[in-house]
Amino acid sequence: MTAPESVYRKIARELAAQADQHAADRHPQLGRCAAELGLVYLEFDAHPPATDHGVKAWDAAEAARESLTWGTAVGCGSDTARARLHLALDALAREHAAH
Numbered sequence: 001m002t003a004p005e006s007v008y009r010k011i012a013r014e015l016a017a018q019a020d021q022h023a024a025d026r027h028p029q030l031g032r033c034a035a036e037l038g039l040v041y042l043e044f045d046a047h048p049p050a051t052d053h054g055v056k057a058w059d060a061a062e063a064a065r066e067s068l069t070w071g072t073a074v075g076c077g078s079d080t081a082r083a084r085l086h087l088a089l090d091a092l093a094r095e096h097a098a099h
Contacts, residue, residue, distance in 0.1 A: 012045070018034040033064070053086040063075070067079060
């Protein structure tokens with residue numbers, strides 16, 4: 001029996017399909033945003049958020065997904081960058097707490 005797919009991986013898989021579709025439709029900015037956001041969700045899967053920065057990362061990632069829904073690459077890009085930053089700060093806080 002295999003374990004069910006995590007919500008993070010499911011979202012990343014959906015974003016990969018969106019990225020492929022945007023690339024096929026010749027919308028490279030939206031495709032890139034979807035792909036980069038998918039990587040953020042894979043990072044959530046590998047290292048679940050553990051601090052307030054993790055919560056902020058989740059909120060930013062969800063805002064980026066909403067921007068993609070409306071076809072807005074600018075909002076998606078800035079929110080994805082915020083999510084990556086907060087994920088990095090979350091990782092640093094976890095590392096600091098471990099020592």
